[in-house]
Amino acid sequence: MSGSRLTKWVVAVPMAVLALATVYPLVFTTNVAMKTRRDYTLDRFSLADSLRWDNVVKAWTSVGMSKYFLNSVVVVACSVALLLLLGSMAGFALGRLRFRGSSTLFLGILAALFVPFQVIMVPLARIMADSGLIDTYPGLVLAYVAQFLPFTIFLLTSYYSTVPAEIVDAARIDGNTVYGVYWRIMLPIGAPALLSVGVLNALFCWNDVLISLLMMPSAEHRTLMVGVTSLRGQYSDDIPTFASGVLIAAIPVLVVYLFLQRQIADGVTAGSTKG
């Protein structure tokens, strides 16, 4: 390979610039959030003179971000818990137990993976409205579970198919029922995969805006991302408060990313190398 050291350094320069361009938007937003409105109007680019949290506090309390934040936390927690439970049950059954028709069933679930939400959103909204689930938290949770379950099952099935059959057999000889094997052995053994899939699902649900907009029309039920979109109209003349709201929505993702980057990447790439 002609990758001489000089070439590598020449390439490294644009790559470093791109890295800066990747980080800068969030740095800029943080800086704006720390400014007073006056400072921002006078000079939006200079560094804020101190870490001033007034705007963030204002966005959290009086703008209602705290309520939206809580809504999102509840919805995401319930959705992810349900996704992991149903996904691991199905993944264990399809990947490890296998039964007549299980591979056909798996293909059917894969097919659902290729039905994007935009294609089914109109009838789904009607189904939800007819069953009284529109504008309710269970309805939104159910919509998220339906949306991300095929992907969850896909990953967990391929994970559980790598678990040796002897483990199941040994546990059965010890007197466990199939459900006992699932609960006492497969759930703990699946922890790494469950963590990876769980984090990814949490991000999907946390970041979603379309499903939430469709399922939760009333203002007090807004999730955080819908809350951020509504900030824009309300605070178009108070950019530091707007930026603070954006920051509040971004910080949890940043924290999760810093600690679980590898798990997120594992989930994203799982489909590309297997199957």
Place this chain on the structure above:
Amino acid sequence: MGSRAERLAPLVLVAPAVLIIVVLRLWPLVLGVNFSFTGDGDRNGMMVGFANYLTLFSDPLFRTALRNVGLLVLLLPVAVAIPGLLATFIYLRVPGHRLYRGVYFFPAVLSPVIVGAIFNLLLAFDGPLNRLLGGLGLGPVDWLGDPGVAIFTVVGVHVWATFGMALVVFLAGFATLDSSLLDAAKVDGASFAQTIWHVIVPSLSRTIQFVFVTTMIGMLTSMFGLLYVMTSGGPEGSTYLPEYYIWIQQGQMNQPALASAASTALFLIMLVVGLAQIGILRRAAGKED
């Protein structure tokens, strides 16, 4: 053991998941297609044949949305090549390669809403980007206000926000690459471009195929947040995409049957694009063998 209850256990374990997927994912697909042949408003529930599709294809907004899909297809190779090249450089250990992966991947985990909100500030007419261009003696450009520019701006932001996803997939592909092939190319004195074309591309054909398909799906189905926050489909409807059109017809115009027709059209587009890409790439990979 071996009791009837035990034999049914696997079915019991998959049943809840299958029920949810069938009722809330597959059944709505059937319902939606059926729905697209019924009327809106006064003609609610009546079969109207292809009337919605005729309305759809004569609606300038939907035509713009289709034209923009064409644009996305044209830009697709660029959106795949950028992360592909970057991943190649990281794989070849350019200085700082450990840092880049983590930094580039980060925007991919941010919500399009957050990304869009931030870029609204950055791309404002008097914002940082125009100031930077001004410093270089260029611009200013009305990034989001000029109908000829806005769609490129939104697509550009989408690529900025998602190239890290494809990058990570490419790096996972590189991890499976047989490094002796690269060494052999080096011994044979192959240039960088030759190495990419004759060694890396054929070895990673599966990964490349995966990235092409997922990037296209991403462009067709995950730009709603950006459009909603950055342009609302404007200026002059120039940034409409099918998913935004569906949302407007369903959520704002109260025309669910028309929206269903647009949904069905989007589904067909995705099917065609997906199959075509797989076909093209498979043939390309076959030629390399």
